Every structure is written in C-alpha cells, then in structure tokens.
Amino acid sequence: MNSFIGWIGGKRLLRKEIVKRFPDSFNRYIEVFGGEAWTLFSKDRHVEMEVYNDYNSDLVNLFRCVKHHCPELQRELSYMLNSRELFDDFKGQCYIKGITDIQRAARFFMLIKTSYGADIKSFGCVKRNTAVMIEYLQEIEKRLSKVVIENRDFSDLIKVYDKPDALLYLDPPYHGTEKYYQAQFKKEDHIRLNVELKKLKGRFILSYNDDEWIRELYSDFRIETVNRNSNLVSRYSNKSHKYAELIIMN
Numbered sequence: 001m002n003s004f005i006g007w008i009g010g011k012r013l014l015r016k017e018i019v020k021r022f023p024d025s026f027n028r029y030i031e032v033f034g035g036e037a038w039t040l041f042s043k044d045r046h047v048e049m050e051v052y053n054d055y056n057s058d059l060v061n062l063f064r065c066v067k068h069h070c071p072e073l074q075r076e077l078s079y080m081l082n083s084r085e086l087f088d089d090f091k092g093q094c095y096i097k098g099i100t101d102i103q104r105a106a107r108f109f110m111l112i113k114t115s116y117g118a119d120i121k122s123f124g125c126v127k128r129n130t131a132v133m134i135e136y137l138q139e140i141e142k143r144l145s146k147v148v149i150e151n152r153d154f155s156d157l158i159k160v161y162d163k164p165d166a167l168l169y170l171d172p173p174y175h176g177t178e179k180y181y182q183a184q185f186k187k188e189d190h191i192r193l194n195v196e197l198k199k200l201k202g203r204f205i206l207s208y209n210d211d212e213w214i215r216e217l218y219s220d221f222r223i224e225t226v227n228r229n230s231n232l233v234s235r236y237s238n239k240s241h242k243y244a245e246l247i248i249m250n
C-alpha cells in the first residue's frame with residue numbers, strides 16, 4: 001500500500017530494492033527512522049512484531065492519532081480547507097498550548113499535504129482532493145493496528161529492540177542533507193549510529209546517499225549501489241536524472 005503522507009527522503013522509489021534484500025527469516029521488524037514509512041507499508045505485514053519509530057514528535061503524534069483516533073481525526077480534518085490563509089495559521093497553531101493531540105495531528109497533516117514538496121514551510125498551491133486523503137486514513141488505521149509506535153532517538157530504540165532475530169531497516173537523514181529535517185542530525189550522530197550498528201545482535205539494512213565518507217565509515221560491511229530517478233528533476237525537466245544510493249547490510 002502507499003503511504004498517506006509525503007516526507008523528505010521518502011523511500012517510495014527505493015522500497016522494492018530494500019525489501020528484496022530482507023533476510024529469509026526474522027521475527028521482529030524495526031523501522032528506526034520511520035518518516036512516511038514506505039518500507040513498512042510495502043507489505044500487509046512483514047512479521048508479527050513491527051515497530052515504527054521517528055524522533056519527530058509531530059510525525060509520531062500523527063501516526064498515533066491515525067492508529068488510535070482515526071474517526072476523530074477524520075472529523076477534525078473534514079472542517080479544514082486547502083488554502084494559503086489556513087496553511088499560515090496552522091504553521092503557528094501546531095505548537096500553541098491548549099490544543100489536543102488530535103487537533104495538532106490534523107494541522108500537521110494539512111501542513112504536510114498542502115506544502116511544497118511536503119516541506120511544511122511553504123504553501124504548495126496544489127489542487128488536492130481532501131476527501132480522498134481523509135478517507136484513505138482508514139486503510140492506514142488498519143495497517144497500523146498492530147504496529148508499535150515509538151518516539152525515541154535511534155540509539156535508545158536499538159538498545160530496547162535489538163535481538164538476534166531482529167531486522168532493522170534504517171534510513172537516517174543523508175550525509176549533507178541533514179538541514180532539511182526538523183530533528184537535528186550531526187556528523188557525530190552518523191558516527192554514533194555506526195558504533196551502534198557495529199555491535200548489533202540482529203540484522204540491519206541501511207540506506208544512505210553515495211558519499212565517500214559514508215563508504216569509508218561502513219567499509220567493514222556489505223555495500224551495494226542502486227541507481228534511482230530523482231523525482232523532482234524528472235518532474236520539472238522531463239528528463240530522467242539518475243543518482244546513486246547505497247544499501248549497506250551486515
């Protein structure tokens with residue numbers, strides 16, 4: 001199934017390549033840098049135990065509200081319009097005191113859906129059928145019904161869920177693109193992640209941009225290169241523009 005939101009760095013185009021590298025057997029699936037969760041949503045269920053995690057609390061609140069309060073969220077959204085004035089209001093309202101989690105989730109959802117490239121900063125001026133978007137949340141509610149949703153820094157999450165039968169999929173902010181995410185990710189965080197993965201008991205699949213420093217950092221692991229189209233360049237120039245991504249595995 002498709003994700004219900006857009007997100008910077010989403011793995012819509014790469015998810016087939018990722019899933020085909022999954023090991024034959026594992027009993028828990030953990031998506032450590034969840035974002036819009038394309039890889040999680042690529043199957044009705046990967047295994048009995050699935051975990052979605054992201055450090056961005058607005059995003060996690062939205063996932064939790066879809067899972068636990070879907071009809072209430074849909075009702076809240078049904079009063080909202082795709083308009084620049086409301087977009088500007090929502091930007092300020094997400095963080096005011098006194099609104100409920102459902103009201104915050106609805107505003108955050110509209111910011112993602114109506115912004116340019118899901119950047120939640122600039123109004124996208126795109127015609128969207130909000131009724132279809134709102135109805136689709138029911139499918140996501142069903143898909144998330146047994147998924148554990150966490151809001152932790154990756155190293156705390158790995159400490160809790162890493163077991164010999166675990167498969168971790170990790171899609172951290174790419175080296176050099178960290179500024180596009182609300183959650184700060186610094187060079188020391190890339191190094192911290194590398195340290196965690198070196199002592200992992202389970203299996204991992206990690207995606208990154210093709211970057212010399214990352215190749216060096218993970219030189220002890222299996223690294224495969226895949227080429228994919230850039231969505232934005234193809235959309236605006238009518239030409240396909242390929243760039244390389246790394247899939248790193250233990």
Ligand SMILES: C[S@@+](CC[C@H](N)C(=O)[O-])C[C@H]1O[C@@H](n2cnc3c(N)ncnc32)[C@H](O)[C@@H]1O
Pocket residue numbers: 007008009010011012032033034035036037038039053054055056152153154155171172173174181182183184185189
């Ligand atoms: C490249 S995106 C993930 C895209 C996702 N795989 C998809 O298909 O949509 C990276 C995500 O990592 C999250 N993140 C940043 N720092 C984090 C941290 N310290 N621990 C966990 N998640 C973090 C960001 O909020 C962002 O959603």
